[in-house]
Amino acid sequence: MIVTGINANAALALKAETDTIPLVFGTGDDPVKLGLVTSLNRPGGNATRVSYFTYELGAKRLGLLRELVPGAALIAVLANPNSVLARSTLAEVQAAASATGQEFELLQAGTAQEIDQAFATLVRNKAGALLVVPDSLFTGRRMQIAVLAARHAVPAIYPQHEFVDVGGLMSYGVSILDVYRQLGLYTGRIIKGEKPANIPVQQPTKFDLVINLITAKALGLEVPPTLLARADEVIE
Secondary structure (H helix, E strand, C coil): CEEEEECHHHHHHHHHHCCCCCEEEEECCCHHHHCCCCCCCCCCCCEEEEECCHHHHHHHHHHHHHHHCCCCCEEEEEECCCCHHHHHHHHHHHHHHHHHCCEEEEEECCCHHHHHHHHHHHHHCCCCEEEECCCHHHHHCHHHHHHHHHHCCCCEEECCHHHHHCCCCEEEECCHHHHHHHHHHHHHHHHCCCCHHHCCCECCCCCEEEEEHHHHHHHCCCCCHHHHHHCCEEEC
16 A cells, blocks of 8 residues: 555556555645546545645635735735645636735745745736645745745745744644544544445545734734634734
């Protein structure tokens, strides 16, 4: 059996290599569209996964960011050009931005150095806020991103709670720790004899809004009471 963790690119590569070894993976994109499973209820083949459908939350995150920073004329969007997931998320963000008349600029980063370069471009173009697209690189470099956002006083929304834990301003999404826990449970079921083809794709049922008031204060931001009232967790 192979467990990929949260990485759609790895899952696609492994799926192309074997159709017999059981494959358990996690990803935020639609596994049916990617060709990883036949359907959510009956995956078929040798793969099943834990889904967190974060690609569908791009528009929601943009709306939350606009609510927090309504005066931001230009919003920067940080994405990894090497990510399969980024394309779906960007399409969501672009559609939402077009519908509201919000201008946004795509900043691409596939390495830690390119993250630094993306922030330099953000500052040069005077973006008023930042939306970080879900990506394993960004999760691994969350401290770097949160520090850069604080250094340049850029309000940002992130895809996961873990960014807020290291000083990020706001996040909206599912718990990555819970996704890994579900991956472990799926792995155990297959070890005990269940077939991946018969295990339905696990889908999230709850999305958390987390706001860091310490960071908001440092940025000189007044978080709207309506936004605070909807937060699942507020860090003070």
